[in-house]
Amino acid sequence: MIKHLYKFITxxxxxxxxxxxxxxxxxxxxLYSARKEALIQPLLTQFTQQTGISVNLxxxxxxxxxxxxxxxxxxxxxxxxxxxxxxxxxRAKAAGVxxxxxxxxxxxxxxxxxxxxxxxxxxxxxxxxxxxxVKGKLDPAELSTYEALADSKWKHRICIRSSGNxxxxxxxxxxxxxNGTAATEQWAKSLVANxxxxxxxxxxxxxxxxxxxxxDIAIANTYYLAxxxxxxxxxxxxxxxxxxxxxPNQAGRGAHVxxxxxxxTKASKNRxxxxxLIEFLASDASQQxxxxxxxxxxxxxxxxxxxxxxxxxxxxxxxxNLSQLGTLNGEALMLMDRAxxx
Amino acid sequence: MRYLSxxxxxxxxxxxxxxxxxxxxxxxxxxPAGDVWAHLAATVLQxxxxxxxxxxxxxxxxxxxxxxxxxxxxxxxxFPGRKLFEWALLLPLAIPAYIIAYTYTGMLDFAxxxxxxxxxxxxxxxxxxxxxxxxxxxxAAIMLALVLYPYVYLMARTAFIGQxxxxxxxxxxxxNGPWRTFFTVALPxxxxxxxxxxxxxxxxxxxxxxxxxxxxISTFTTGIFRTWYGLDNAPAAAQLAAIxxxxxxxLVTLERISRQRARYHDTSRRHQELRRxxxxxxxxxxxxxxxxxxxxLGFLLPAGQLLIWALTTAGEMLDTQFxxxxxxxxxxxxxxxxxxxxxxxxxxxxxxLQPIAPIRYAVRISSMGYAIPGTVIAVGVIIPLGWLDNAxxxxxxxxxxxxxGLIFSGTLFALLFAYLVRFLTVxxxxxxxxxxxxxxxxxxxxxxxxxxxxxxLRKIHIPMLRGSLLTALLLVFVDVLKELPATLILRPFNFNxxxxxxxxxxxxxxxxxxxxxxxxxxxxxxxPVILLSYSLSRSRHEDTTGN
Numbered sequence: 001m002i003k004h005l006y007k008f009i010t011x012x013x014x015x016x017x018x019x020x021x022x023x024x025x026x027x028x029x030x031l032y033s034a035r036k037e038a039l040i041q042p043l044l045t046q047f048t049q050q051t052g053i054s055v056n057l058x059x060x061x062x063x064x065x066x067x068x069x070x071x072x073x074x075x076x077x078x079x080x081x082x083x084x085x086x087x088x089x090x091r092a093k094a095a096g097v098x099x100x101x102x103x104x105x106x107x108x109x110x111x112x113x114x115x116x117x118x119x120x121x122x123x124x125x126x127x128x129x130x131x132x133x134v135k136g137k138l139d140p141a142e143l144s145t146y147e148a149l150a151d152s153k154w155k156h157r158i159c160i161r162s163s164g165n166x167x168x169x170x171x172x173x174x175x176x177x178x179n180g181t182a183a184t185e186q187w188a189k190s191l192v193a194n195x196x197x198x199x200x201x202x203x204x205x206x207x208x209x210x211x212x213x214x215x216d217i218a219i220a221n222t223y224y225l226a227x228x229x230x231x232x233x234x235x236x237x238x239x240x241x242x243x244x245x246x247x248p249n250q251a252g253r254g255a256h257v258x259x260x261x262x263x264x265t266k267a268s269k270n271r272x273x274x275x276x277l278i279e280f281l282a283s284d285a286s287q288q289x290x291x292x293x294x295x296x297x298x299x300x301x302x303x304x305x306x307x308x309x310x311x312x313x314x315x316x317x318x319x320x321n322l323s324q325l326g327t328l329n330g331e332a333l334m335l336m337d338r339a340x341x342x
Numbered sequence: 343m344r345y346l347s348x349x350x351x352x353x354x355x356x357x358x359x360x361x362x363x364x365x366x367x368x369x370x371x372x373x374p375a376g377d378v379w380a381h382l383a384a385t386v387l388q389x390x391x392x393x394x395x396x397x398x399x400x401x402x403x404x405x406x407x408x409x410x411x412x413x414x415x416x417x418x419x420x421f422p423g424r425k426l427f428e429w430a431l432l433l434p435l436a437i438p439a440y441i442i443a444y445t446y447t448g449m450l451d452f453a454x455x456x457x458x459x460x461x462x463x464x465x466x467x468x469x470x471x472x473x474x475x476x477x478x479x480x481x482a483a484i485m486l487a488l489v490l491y492p493y494v495y496l497m498a499r500t501a502f503i504g505q506x507x508x509x510x511x512x513x514x515x516x517x518n519g520p521w522r523t524f525f526t527v528a529l530p531x532x533x534x535x536x537x538x539x540x541x542x543x544x545x546x547x548x549x550x551x552x553x554x555x556x557x558x559i560s561t562f563t564t565g566i567f568r569t570w571y572g573l574d575n576a577p578a579a580a581q582l583a584a585i586x587x588x589x590x591x592x593l594v595t596l597e598r599i600s601r602q603r604a605r606y607h608d609t610s611r612r613h614q615e616l617r618r619x620x621x622x623x624x625x626x627x628x629x630x631x632x633x634x635x636x637x638x639l640g641f642l643l644p645a646g647q648l649l650i651w652a653l654t655t656a657g658e659m660l661d662t663q664f665x666x667x668x669x670x671x672x673x674x675x676x677x678x679x680x681x682x683x684x685x686x687x688x689x690x691x692x693x694x695l696q697p698i699a700p701i702r703y704a705v706r707i708s709s710m711g712y713a714i715p716g717t718v719i720a721v722g723v724i725i726p727l728g729w730l731d732n733a734x735x736x737x738x739x740x741x742x743x744x745x746x747g748l749i750f751s752g753t754l755f756a757l758l759f760a761y762l763v764r765f766l767t768v769x770x771x772x773x774x775x776x777x778x779x780x781x782x783x784x785x786x787x788x789x790x791x792x793x794x795x796x797x798x799l800r801k802i803h804i805p806m807l808r809g810s811l812l813t814a815l816l817l818v819f820v821d822v823l824k825e826l827p828a829t830l831i832l833r834p835f836n837f838n839x840x841x842x843x844x845x846x847x848x849x850x851x852x853x854x855x856x857x858x859x860x861x862x863x864x865x866x867x868x869x870p871v872i873l874l875s876y877s878l879s880r881s882r883h884e885d886t887t888g889n
Contacts, residue, residue, distance in 0.1 A: 030835055036846040037838065058835035059846065063571045067721055068752075068831060071728030075735055075748045077835070091574060162558050164568050200477045200558030201447070204851040212453035213461075213468045224851065233654070233854060239453065333572040337385040342558055 028054040029270045029277060032069060033082040034062035035260060039294055040082065047280050053273050062088040069097045069265060076267040079274035082124075084260040085166050087173075089121040090326025098263040103275055109282050113319045114259055114299050123259035123322070124281050125290040126297040128222050129171055130255050130315075131246040132207060137216045145249045146175060146256070149217070150190035158191065159206040159215040162199040163336035167221055167258060172336060173328035174256050177320055181335060188339035199342050204228060204236075211239035218243070226295025226308045247315035254316035258325065259299065349795060350701055353692030356685060357704035363722025363763050364710055368587065370580030378569070378578045390565040390582075393479060394548065394589070397561060400483025401490065401547045402540060408487060408636050409494025410536060414524060417502035418510075420618040421629040429875030431633065434640035435492040435817075436867025438824040440552025441844070441860045443485045444853055445644040447556070450476040477557040486547050488640040493546075494539035496813060497775060501535035502528060504779060520619045534600065534778070538771050541597045545713035545767065548586060551827065562586045563715050583718045590713040594706060645864055651857035660858060663838070668862060671823055671839040674754070675866075678761040679769075679819040685762060686769035686814060687799070690777055694785075695795055705770070712767040716760075716827030723760045723832060727751045752834050760828040765821050769814035776810025777803065816874045820867045840866070 033040050037059050044055040058065070062083045069076055069092070081098065083089050092098050093116065100119040107115075114123030131143055142153075149158060161168065175184045196215035203220035207228060210218040228240035247255045262278045264271065280286060287298035291306040298305065415421065416428050434442075448454055450473075457473055460466070475481065505528060513523040529536075551563045560568075562582060570579035621629055689705050711719055727750045738746045750756050780803060788798045804811065826841045833839070840859045847856030 036850055037843075038846065039850070056835040058833070059842075060830045061571075061717075064717060064720070064831035067576075068724055068728075071724045072748060072751050073728060073732050075732060075745075075751075077748070077752065164555065164564060164572065166571070169572060198558060201556060202851045205451075205453075208451075208453035212458065214452050227850075227852070231852075231854075235455075330573045330575070333568070334381050334385075337381065342560060 027052065027270070027273055028056060029079040029273050030056040030077045031058070031080045031082060031277070032065045032078045032265075033057060033059050034065060034084050034088065035059070035082055042293070043281065043286055043289060044277075046285070047277055050280070051273075051276060053276065055277065063091075066092055066095060066097070069267075070095050072267070074267050076265065078265045079268040079270050080277060081263045081265055082260070083263075084127070085170060085258050085325070086123070086261065086322035087166065087170060087326040087329045089116070089261050089263055090323050092263055093118075093120045094326075097266050099266045099268070101264045101271070101275055103279060105279050106282055109300050111299070111301070113321050114261070116263075116323065117321070121261050121263035122278060122282070123261040123299045124278075125260050125287075125294075126299055126317075127167070127258045127260065128255055128297065128317075129167055129219060129258070130222065131248050132210065132218045132220055132225060132243045133246055134210050134213075134216050134242055135244050140244070140246055143217075143246045143248065145252065146171070147179070147187060147249075149194065150187045152190070152194070154194040154217065156194065156196045157216040158194045158219070159196055159209045159217065160191075160199060160219040161202060161206055163333065163341040165202075167203075168219075168336070168341075169329050169332045170258050170325045171219075171256050172332035173325045174318060174320055176328050176332060176335070177324045178253055178318075181331065185335050185339055188336055188341055192339055192341050207243060208236075208239050211242040222297075222309070222312065223295035226306075229308055230295070245312040247313070249318070250316050253320070254318040257317050257322075259322055260296070347696075349688075350692050350696045350698070353689050354701055354704045357689060357701070357708040360685075360708035360711070360763050360766060361704065362726055363719055363760070364587065364707060364714070366722040366725055367580050367714070367718060368584050370577050371584050373577040373580075375575055375578035375581055378573060378575050379581075382565075382569070382578070382582075386560060386565065386568075389560045390562050393554075393559055394561045394563075396479055397483055397486070397554070397559070398544055398547055400480060401486045401543060404483055404487025405491040405494050405543045406536070406540065408491040408640075409539065410498050410529070410532075412491075412633050412636055413495045413498035413502055414528070415629045415633060417499045418524075418528070418618055419520070419621050419629060421621045421626040423630050423633065427633040427637065429872055430637055430641075431495055432492045432871045432875060433637065433645075433868060434489045435820050436823075436864045436871065437489050437641065437644055438552070438826070438841070438844075438860070438863065439486055439489050439546075439550055440556060440826075440848070441648070441863075442489050442640075442644045443482070443553040443556050444848060445647040446476055446481075446485060448647060448853060449643070450474070479557075479559050482553050482557045482559055485553055486543075486550060490543040490546055491636070491640070493542045493817070494536060496817075497535040497539035497771075498532055500775075500809060500813070501532035505531055535775055537597050537600050538775050541593055542712065542768060542771060544593060545590060548589060548713045549715050551715050551717070562589075566715060566718060580718075580721075583714060586714065587710060590710050593713070594710065598706075645861070648857045648861045648864065651854040652861045655854050656858045658855075664858075664862075667838055667840050667843055667859070668866065670837060671841065671863070672866060674757065674761070674829075674839065675819045675822040678758055678765065678822040679815045681758060681762055682766055682769040682818045683773075683811060683814050685766055686773045687811075689766075690770060690773045691795070691799055691803075693774075694777055694782075708763075709767040709770050711763040712765065714764070716764060716825060716829075717831060719760055719764050720828040720831040723756055723763065723828075724751065727756055727759075752832075754834060754837075757829065757832045757834075760832050761818075761822050761825065764825070764828060765818045768817045768821060772810050772814035772817060773807065776807045776813075780806055812874050816870045819870055823863055823867050 037057065041057065044057060048054050065081060066088065069078055069081060081092055098120045102119055106122050110122050115121065133140065133143065163169065172184060172188065175187065203224040206218035206220050207225060209215055222245065225240055225243060228236040231237060249255060262281060264274055268274050284303060287300050287303040290296040291298055291309055295308060297309060412427070412431050416424055416431065449456055451457070509527060509531065510523060513527045518526065549563065551567065554561045555564050566579050566582045569575055569582055692701055693705060731748045731751050734749060735746050738744045784802060785798055788802055824841060826845050829839055830842060840863045844856045844859035844863065
């Protein structure tokens with residue numbers, strides 16, 4: 001037994017040495033990404049092929065990455081932090097782990113509301129959260145705004161996931177920015193009363209529940225619907241086909257949007273190459289890739305969207321500066337706690 | 343005597359090192375968290391406490407019913423399929439709790455195939471019929487019990503098998519039937535082992551995030567993340583985690599008290615060939631049914647669902663990277679299992695040699711990590727390591743003008759350290775329950791023959807403990823294989839495991855795509871389970887035939 005243990009220990013220390021001894025190529029950068037590997041690696045591979053710069057990747061949840069980044073301090077290997085919502089970019093900036101950088105290319109490509117006013121971060125793709133409804137169950141003329149979902153005619157007809165989800169927190173933050181805390185809290189209370197079931201599962205679950213008849217309206221990000229349509233699985237495709245997209249608040253501020261985006265870390269030791277990667281992620285090919293592969297909208301309006309997205313039509317977007325989603329996030333969550341939104 | 347203190351000092355030092363992440367979390371009690379506590383107390387805190395307690399009660403009932411019931415049947419009775427169930431009943435251990443939750447939801451949810459078929463068959467719509475809601479607190483308790491009961495099963499079965507048959511024979515000769523013998527003799531004797539298993543189950547229940555989050559149940563764990571991620575209030579989140587630790591501390595203390603009150607050593611090693619109750623007629627089929635039902639629900643159904651999903655997607659998912667994922671997972675699991683075993687032996691043995699207060703407390707604190715969500719442990723590891731790295735770096739810069747950069751952060755060392763903090767309890771439990779069954783008079787006899795403690799350990803205890811040591815290895819191995827949150831945040835860059843792959847796809851709600859990796863975790867976990875069972879039954883055989 002003891003002899004075996006010795007062998008294991010030798011093996012183990014070998015493993016650790018191997019890891020730390022791997023020699024670094026001439027030019028490489030390191031990316032901490034809240035986008036999952038499958039949704040970023042293909043672009044990184046293209047980038048390496050084009051530029052010869054290799055990219056190290058670490059994926060995890062944004063808040064965990066942020067914690068790691070700040071405890072690693074100025075010795076952190078990370079050059080870029082990539083997140084899937086604006087709130088976390090705001091938090092990273094507030095924590096002092098990012099730095100400003102000017103890129104005339106990014107400035108010309110990315111609309112002002114999708115980037116940090118002080119140039120710490122830039123949005124790369126758009127994630128919309130409109131109202132989805134079951135075709136034939138209701139007349140779209142009955143729908144108008146997020147605010148109108150508080151009407152008691154929707155009692156037991158709405159499905160939405162839990163308030164622990166960042167996209168719900170951002171949506172409520174955008175409502176607070178527009179209508180104030182008191183009105184939004186009243187709205188949240190009415191919305192909770194209109195839910196068909198206690199919140200559970202993810203966005204796809206809400207769509208499936210609506211398609212199966214548990215509710216008439218689901219609130220979900222559009223790329224989940226696109227993902228179901230393109231999943232190749234008969235039950236998911238069938239469920240998604242029963243749903244239609246309604247773009248709310250078109251007469252007012254427009255539909256709620258969040259971004260995935262990138263920030264340059266303060267500890268970055270490969271500044272020039274890191275900026276090259278962020279610019280690459282905003283290039284025509286990358287922008288189209290988001291739409292084609294994950295059903296997200298390009299952050300650039302000059303890029304044509306995929307056929308699936310084109311089907312859902314043109315619409316007006318809320319142009320609230322997305323930093324606001326970060327500042328109001330905590331308030332939104334406390335408001336939802338008070339409203340009893342699980 | 344010098345030898346003894348050397349042994350205890352190193353044990354205490356290791357225990358303190360392992361307690362560091364937990365202490366880092368607890369230290370947050372003193373950081374002001376603002377007015378968020380008033381908000382929590384007024385809105386959600388009550389839910390967190392009540393739901394966590396309800397979940398613990400439900401999982402206790404479920405895992406004891408399944409674990410003790412099957413352990414008794416397999417250990418003490420004879421019925422069709424017994425030999426198969428002996429090892430197969432451990433298989434649910436290989437399935438991560440959040441995966442079983444996903445698969446059952448896929449099957450039983452309102453939009454799932456079962457209810458859809460039911461509606462098509464009857465023409466019913468939503469609200470026309472009653473169907474158990476899988477995504478409820480009861481559902482979560484059932485899911486957790488189905489994959490966690492093997493801890494109870496494993497410890498209870500070892501205890502039942504290890505019980506001196508003389509005791510059971512006495513009970514039989516007094517005219518007690520199997521049921522009476524079970525409740526009046528075997529169960530009380532096995533109680534320390536059952537409670538040891540149960541405390542592991544409950545700690546894992548408290549630490550679970552994936553299942554409760556998916557089911558939309560507010561517990562302490564979801565509350566911690568809600569406070570940290572949502573409110574961006576890390577001190578308040580750490581304070582919630584500290585309260586969670588209080589739960590655990592009570593749990594651990596209760597377990598210790600129960601073990602101290604009821605410490606049973608086998609006084610006789612004269613075991614005869616085990617005479618099992620021969621079940622007859624309907625009883626033997628009921629026993630088969632109970633065991634196969636447990637296995638079906640805890641393993642075959644979820645694994646089958648994974649297999650069905652995997653068959654449709656494996657083509658794309660089995661890429662060149664998959665092999666390296668598998669290697670990473672197996673390597674980490676093996677390394678962590680061995681490290682945890684060595685550490686557990688050291689600590690448990692130091693306690694046996696010198697059961698003095700400092701060692702006892704150090705061991706207790708260092709073994710609380712199991713009940714803390716992996717992400718919280720990971721933060722407890724990141725902070726001191728980052729501090730240490732940066733401190734070394736700045737000293738080296740100022741003294742020698744050399745930058746050492748990050749030495750520990752972002753290495754496999756940090757990851758293994760976190761695993762050790764989180765899973766040490768598991769191997770410690772197995773080793774301690776094993777050690778306790780060895781009567782101290784054996785140590786005394788050996789010492790009177792001037793054996794050193796190390797000799798006693800090597801020549802007497804380790805051979806006698808082989809079953810327990812293997813159990814410790816296996817449990818940590820499988821746990822690390824399934825572990826997600828700490829791996830996710832601590833791993834080096836460009837380093838992925840099966841669990842990370844499965845999670846990333848499942849978190850994007852691509853269940854079918856994630857099933858290949860999930861199935862690989864299950865398969866990688868099965869092999870050691872079978873090895874363990876084989877070895878356990880062999881060690882039992884040697885016990886009965888040797889000497």
